[in-house]
Amino acid sequence: MAVAISDARRLTxxxxxxxxxxDFFAPDARIELIHGRLVEMAPQTxxxxxxxxxxxxxxxxxxxxxxxxxxxxxxAIDPDSEPEPDVAVVPGEPEDYSFSHPTSAVLVVEVSxxxxxxxxxxAEIYARAGxxxxxxxxxxxxxxxxHRNPENGTYASKTVLREPGFVSPLGRNERIAIADxxxxxxx
Numbered sequence: 282m283a284v285a286i287s288d289a290r291r292l293t294x295x296x297x298x299x300x301x302x303x304d305f306f307a308p309d310a311r312i313e314l315i316h317g318r319l320v321e322m323a324p325q326t327x328x329x330x331x332x333x334x335x336x337x338x339x340x341x342x343x344x345x346x347x348x349x350x351x352x353x354x355x356x357a358i359d360p361d362s363e364p365e366p367d368v369a370v371v372p373g374e375p376e377d378y379s380f381s382h383p384t385s386a387v388l389v390v391e392v393s394x395x396x397x398x399x400x401x402x403x404a405e406i407y408a409r410a411g412x413x414x415x416x417x418x419x420x421x422x423x424x425x426x427x428h429r430n431p432e433n434g435t436y437a438s439k440t441v442l443r444e445p446g447f448v449s450p451l452g453r454n455e456r457i458a459i460a461d462x463x464x465x466x467x468x
Contacts, residue, residue: 291317294363315402317361323395331464332392332420333367339462340370340388343455348387349375356389357382358410364403367392370450388450390416409434414451418462425459 292300297314306312311322325333333352341350351369358364363382368390371383389407391400400417407415408431415428415436424443428436429451442448444463447456 291361292319293317293361294357294359297363298357313355313365314361314363315399315406320399322365326394328420328464329392329394332394332418332462335462335464336368336390336392336418339457340368340390340450343450343453343457344370344387347374348372349378351375351383355382356386356410357384358386358412359406362406364406366390366403385410386412387452388412388414388416390418392418392420394420404428404436405434407431408436416448420464423463423466425462 292314294314297319300306311324312319313322314320337350337352344350349371351371353365353367354369355363355365356369356371366386366389369383369386370388371378371386386407389412391403393400397417397419404415404417408428411431413429413431417426417428419426424441425448427440427442427448428438429440430437442459444458444460446459448459449456
């Protein structure tokens with residue numbers, strides 16, 4: 282479960298990055314900046330880690346050229362937010378981000394096991410940044426929420442897909458089976 286560490290004073294992304302560079306946080310701290318708040322990310326369960334890996338593999342097959350599929354790395358998309366989505370597809374090659382984090386993505390995916398509240402809060406951040414497509418892979422319900430068409434800080438379209446359905450990322454002529462994104466049932 283994501284927990285807000287500090288609501289007393291909101292930070293800007295620049296202040297947060299400066300604190301990171303100065304080793305202010307413990308090396309094993311798992312935090313991200315959301316709406317100026319430091320939010321602690323929950324420890325990953327094996328089930329969550331498998332979900333993240335399956336999404337990464339599936340999107341890597343679809344976005345083979347001219348895109349980088351990044352796992353749990355920062356997106357500098359907002360003056361007071363620097364989320365670290367489970368998976369983000371960004372334009373270019375990994376080396377394009379040697380000196381700064383990406384400021385946009387074509388698709389962001391959060392894998393949700395116990396973090397649905399914060400993952401839904403992040404939808405506003407991603408929509409405000411104009412990210413055309415945001416998915417929440419809900420491991421508990423074994424479904425995929427597909428958010429599209431960002432308008433005025435929200436996504437105008439939301440579709441829920443379940444097994445044995447398929448999803449096609451925007452601008453791609455390839456289908457991904459929902460079952461290929463989810464860890465095997467019956468853990």
